[in-house]
Amino acid sequence: MSWQLGAFAILTVALAGGFAWYERDRPDARIVALVGTLAAFAALGRIAFAAFPNVKPTTDIVLVSGYALGGGPGFAVGALAGLASNFFFGQGPWTPWQMAGWGAVGVIGAGLAAVTGRRIGRWPLAIVCAAIGFGFTALQDVGDWVTYSDHSLAQLGVYVGKGIGFDFVHAGGCLVFALAFGPALIHSLTRFRTRLNVTWGTATPLLAFVLAAASLTGWLASQPGSGGVGRAAAASTPSGYLLAAQNSDGGIGATPGAASSQLYSGWAALGLATAGENPQDVLRGGHSLIGYIEGGVASASDPGDVERNLLVAGAAGVSPKSFGGRDLLAELRADISRNGSVNNQTNWTSFAVLALRAAGVAPPRATLAWLVRQQDADGGFNFGTRGGQSEVDDTGSALEALAGVSGSAAARARSRAVGYVRGQQDRDGGFPGEPGAGSNAQSTAFAVQGLLAVGANPSSLHRRSAPSPIDYLRSLIAADGHVRYSRGSDETPTWVTGEALMALEGKPLPVTAPPRRTTPAVVPRKTTHSTARASVAPAPAHHAPHHPKRRRPRRRPPAVTPPPVTTTADRLVVDAGLLTAVSLAFVGGS
Numbered sequence: 192m193s194w195q196l197g198a199f200a201i202l203t204v205a206l207a208g209g210f211a212w213y214e215r216d217r218p219d220a221r222i223v224a225l226v227g228t229l230a231a232f233a234a235l236g237r238i239a240f241a242a243f244p245n246v247k248p249t250t251d252i253v254l255v256s257g258y259a260l261g262g263g264p265g266f267a268v269g270a271l272a273g274l275a276s277n278f279f280f281g282q283g284p285w286t287p288w289q290m291a292g293w294g295a296v297g298v299i300g301a302g303l304a305a306v307t308g309r310r311i312g313r314w315p316l317a318i319v320c321a322a323i324g325f326g327f328t329a330l331q332d333v334g335d336w337v338t339y340s341d342h343s344l345a346q347l348g349v350y351v352g353k354g355i356g357f358d359f360v361h362a363g364g365c366l367v368f369a370l371a372f373g374p375a376l377i378h379s380l381t382r383f384r385t386r387l388n389v390t391w392g393t394a395t396p397l398l399a400f401v402l403a404a405a406s407l408t409g410w411l412a413s414q415p416g417s418g419g420v421g422r423a424a425a426a427s428t429p430s431g432y433l434l435a436a437q438n439s440d441g442g443i444g445a446t447p448g449a450a451s452s453q454l455y456s457g458w459a460a461l462g463l464a465t466a467g468e469n470p471q472d473v474l475r476g477g478h479s480l481i482g483y484i485e486g487g488v489a490s491a492s493d494p495g496d497v498e499r500n501l502l503v504a505g506a507a508g509v510s511p512k513s514f515g516g517r518d519l520l521a522e523l524r525a526d527i528s529r530n531g532s533v534n535n536q537t538n539w540t541s542f543a544v545l546a547l548r549a550a551g552v553a554p555p556r557a558t559l560a561w562l563v564r565q566q567d568a569d570g571g572f573n574f575g576t577r578g579g580q581s582e583v584d585d586t587g588s589a590l591e592a593l594a595g596v597s598g599s600a601a602a603r604a605r606s607r608a609v610g611y612v613r614g615q616q617d618r619d620g621g622f623p624g625e626p627g628a629g630s631n632a633q634s635t636a637f638a639v640q641g642l643l644a645v646g647a648n649p650s651s652l653h654r655r656s657a658p659s660p661i662d663y664l665r666s667l668i669a670a671d672g673h674v675r676y677s678r679g680s681d682e683t684p685t686w687v688t689g690e691a692l693m694a695l696e697g698k699p700l701p702v703t704a705p706p707r708r709t710t711p712a713v714v715p716r717k718t719t720h721s722t723a724r725a726s727v728a729p730a731p732a733h734h735a736p737h738h739p740k741r742r743r744p745r746r747r748p749p750a751v752t753p754p755p756v757t758t759t760a761d762r763l764v765v766d767a768g769l770l771t772a773v774s775l776a777f778v779g780g781s
Contacts, residue, residue, distance in 0.1 A: 226264045229256050230271035237276045245357045246364035250324045253293050255373060257300025259380035265297025288334030292327045299323060308492040309381070310534055317369035324365030328358040378574050429692040430466035432672030433459045434473065436685050441478030445683045453487045455685045456480060457499045462689030464506035465696040469705045471507050481507045488515030494526045494539045498546040505549030508704030520550050531557030537565045538574045538585050544592035549701035559596050562589060563604045570607035583615050583622045583634045590641030591699050605645050612638050619678070620658030631677040632667050632691045635660050639694035664691050
């Protein structure tokens with residue numbers, strides 16, 4: 192029975208390590224559903240290619256899952272895929288080895304993301320997938336040696352020698368599959384995980400007491416002479432909601448009361464700046480919003496983080512050359528390759544242009560020319576390079592980047608991009624991230640900002656008597672001032688609200704720093720939605736660091752926001768993902 196003990200010892204250790212990662216990641220229900228769906232997808236990929244010995248996309252799917260979602264989810268996808276698919280191929284002593292092997296592949300994917308800073312090209316990813324695929328099958332050869340031989344080194348050589356041809360076949364299949372769908376799957380899963388990186392819990396009496404105490408503390412902080420920035424009595428506007436969401440460390444989390452995050456704090460700072468709130472003056476507990484962002488700048492690990500921090504530095508009026516002890520401008524310049532792009536990604540390159548402008552630096556001509564060349568045949572832009580599926584978000588940011596660029600090529604690109612955006616408007620007035628996906632606040636916000644940047648008035652869009660995109664955004668404003676993601680979904684509200692606020696205020700990127708306050712402002716207690724409902728005027732056609740006149744800022748006290756609405760669609764996603772994975776246990780079972 193030595194092989195059983197050895198195999199299950201390996202599996203136990205792998206399970207312990209994998210679920211330690213899983214507990215650290217703490218996904219919400221929809222992440223769990225995604226894990227189930229990806230495990231089903233990986234298992235079905237193995238089954239679908241059963242006629243081709245050792246040519247399977249499973250290893251690639253598991254590796255990418257770990258890369259995009261983290262070690263815990265990646266391990267779970269791999270282990271479940273091995274277990275579920277063997278109800279089709281047959282269970283046996285090889286099952287623990289496959290579960291442990293694919294689980295390890297998921298954890299290796301997470302390690303790859305950490306080592307590369309989530310920056311990896313198509314070919315490097317494919318080569319890594321091929322190497323890991325070879326290692327996975329080599330581990331199965333070792334498992335066969337443990338299970339069926341006398342455990343001598345000579346027999347190990349026999350088993351490895353017999354299997355090496357199949358190992359190379361599997362590695363070659365992994366290479367081809369990674370080239371075909373690897374980057375696209377990483378992009379989709381990363382966006383999904385980023386949006387859902389928040390955990391909701393059930394309220395307890397102790398939590399209710401803590402929240403009540405926090406509200407009282409916030410009210411006291413709003414009084415004159417308290418040392419904090421004054422807040423009004425109700426967070427009934429988007430800017431008031433963001434002010435109320437600030438934590439005592441100066442940062443802002445995914446929702447009021449959640450732990451502060453650089454991502455949410457950065458976008459909230461940009462949104463507040465468009466409403467006239469300088470991030471240096473947004474204070475809580477003696478800590479400023481810009482201070483929190485600068486304090487965490489060391490965690491910036493990819494060009495996207497650097498670009499966002501450059502935009503925030505510009506919106507606060509602080510130097511990007513000594514932001515949190517880092518020269519962000521020099522780092523961004525180093526990220527721009529010889530062809531002018533940032534990692535051959537349209538999204539990062541667009542924001543590089545905007546970040547450079549925020550720092551008062553003209554973007555390189557090669558960067559602008561590269562961006563123009565990435566326009567898709569339909570006039571839109573996608574996350575990567577020319578030829579992918581165009582998205583409204585990426586087209587809007589590309590329009591902001593190309594605003595004011597001279598030359599007939601840039602002018603034609605702007606005209607075609609505006610045409611693409613106009614063609615994507617839904618009947619509710621909003622815009623989807625991808626064609627047919629349904630309107631959402633963030634895609635609508637980027638569409639509005641892109642149009643404003645090139646001098647097009649988004650309020651003039653009326654496709655089939657649809658409301659304007661501004662009306663759509665206003666319709667998503669909740670009673671406490673936050674902007675819902677869509678009519679049927681409410682998630683990461685501070686992020687959504689920060690981006691929507693820029694569109695509601697009619698100010699594209701980069702945002703000019705509002706003037707500093709000399710004394711805390713005290714605002715009347717009765718407030719309205721006037722900030723959110725103000726008319727949006729078109730921006731000038733050029734993209735100089737100038738924006739329309741700022742409205743008088745309004746400050747709000749802390750407010751407790753309920754958990755996001757759990758819609759029928761959310762429940763169906765969870766159920767479908769879990770049922771899909773479980774149902775594989777009965778496919779071809781014998």
